[in-house]
Amino acid sequence: MSDIRRAGSAAIDLACVAAGRCEGFFELNLGPWDMAAGSLLISEAGGAVTDFGGGDDFLSTGNIVAGNNHIQPGLLEIIRKVFSGSGEG
Secondary structure: OOOOOOOOOHHHHHHHHHHOOOOEEEEOOOOHHHHHHHHHHHHHOOOEEEOOOOOOOHHHHOOEEEEOOOOHHHHHHHHHHHHOOOOOO
16 A cells, blocks of 8 residues: 655655654755755654765755655665656656
């Protein structure tokens, strides 16, 4: 079973990942102000936050993949496949 939910705010969605309410999150073309606090919350909670290439440049690229340590690597792999060759990854 799968489901995609959105609160309408990347900051809230990232906070939900940090709190364990959601397992993963990705989005593209965000501003650093949309990601900074939420990515810190996730990192402090022990989760993983990367850009679409798997690096830590998400504040510059605006593309973020975040989640718990079980979900994020698989989510990143899917994101890389979907966005490869599109100029987004």
